[in-house]
Amino acid sequence: xxxxxxxxxxxxxxxxxxxxxxxxxxxxxxxxxxxxxxxxxxxxxxxxxxxxxxxxxxxxxxxxxxxxxxxxxxxxxxxxxxxxxxxxxxxxxxxxxxxxxxxxxxxxxxx
Amino acid sequence: xxxxxxxxxxxxxxxxxxxxxxxxxxxxxxxxxxxxxxxxxxxxxxxxxxxxxxxxxxxxxxxxxxxxxxxxxxxxxxxxxxxxxxxxxxxxxxxxxxxxxxxxxxxxxxxxxxxxxxxxxxxxxxxxxxxxxxxxxxxxxxxxxxxxxxxx
Numbered sequence: 001x002x003x004x005x006x007x008x009x010x011x012x013x014x015x016x017x018x019x020x021x022x023x024x025x026x027x028x029x030x031x032x033x034x035x036x037x038x039x040x041x042x043x044x045x046x047x048x049x050x051x052x053x054x055x056x057x058x059x060x061x062x063x064x065x066x067x068x069x070x071x072x073x074x075x076x077x078x079x080x081x082x083x084x085x086x087x088x089x090x091x092x093x094x095x096x097x098x099x100x101x102x103x104x105x106x107x108x109x110x111x
Numbered sequence: 112x113x114x115x116x117x118x119x120x121x122x123x124x125x126x127x128x129x130x131x132x133x134x135x136x137x138x139x140x141x142x143x144x145x146x147x148x149x150x151x152x153x154x155x156x157x158x159x160x161x162x163x164x165x166x167x168x169x170x171x172x173x174x175x176x177x178x179x180x181x182x183x184x185x186x187x188x189x190x191x192x193x194x195x196x197x198x199x200x201x202x203x204x205x206x207x208x209x210x211x212x213x214x215x216x217x218x219x220x221x222x223x224x225x226x227x228x229x230x231x232x233x234x235x236x237x238x239x240x241x242x243x244x245x246x247x248x249x250x251x252x253x254x255x256x257x258x259x260x261x262x263x
Binding site: 046049054055062063067070071072076090 | 205
């Protein structure tokens with residue numbers, strides 16, 4: 001029976017984690033940047049309309065509420081994608097470990 | 112000693128190969144497709160509406176002229192709300208997003224009902240952006256949930 005190569009498991013897990021988390025960061029960064037910028041620009045636009053006397057307080061509040069709902073959904077997406085990434089990471093590492101054990105034991109289970 | 116290790120390893124293997132963690136769920140094809148339709152319908156509606164809020168006719172943007180769109184919107188909201196209700200407890204984030212989208216549309220409708228006076232310096236792009244962002248955020252999470260388990 002071969003030994004379990006813990007160093008290899010660790011290395012494979014690190015490579016997998018870098019790929020998984022790096023991919024998530026690459027996907028989320030432009031999305032978050034775009035949405036945060038747009039949110040800030042829209043709030044500034046509304047503040048200017050109010051300052052210029054184009055809209056009243058009620059309308060400002062209503063339109064800001066719309067921005068808040070949109071921003072909440074953006075934050076929830078970031079949180080959700082983070083959870084998906086963590087889920088993929090844990091499952092991927094479980095796969096690496098079980099594969100390594102299988103390799104060391106030279107057994108094939110009817111899965 | 113060796114047989115104990117072997118037994119432990121076999122147990123670990125069985126345990127690891129059979130367990131898969133799930134932190135989040137919530138992908139639903141009907142929900143995803145309906146959101147795509149809602150986004151298209153909303154943007155078409157907004158293009159038509161924006162033409163009327165920057166001209167000199169104070170009545171062509173009246174809410175009653177757009178009743179058809181809002182009826183369709185209500186039907187779509189019923190569809191996605193019922194789909195989200197049938198999702199399991201790990202789809203809490205998706206459910207919350209649908210509640211936020213519903214609330215955002217209600218504010219938009221309320222604003223239209225209150226009147227959208229003609230203004231040359233206010234094209235209401237903030238309102239269009241907010242609705243689009245609310246939908247896009249859900250769609251983006253749906254995409255991520257659809258590919259759960261796959262590594263890119």
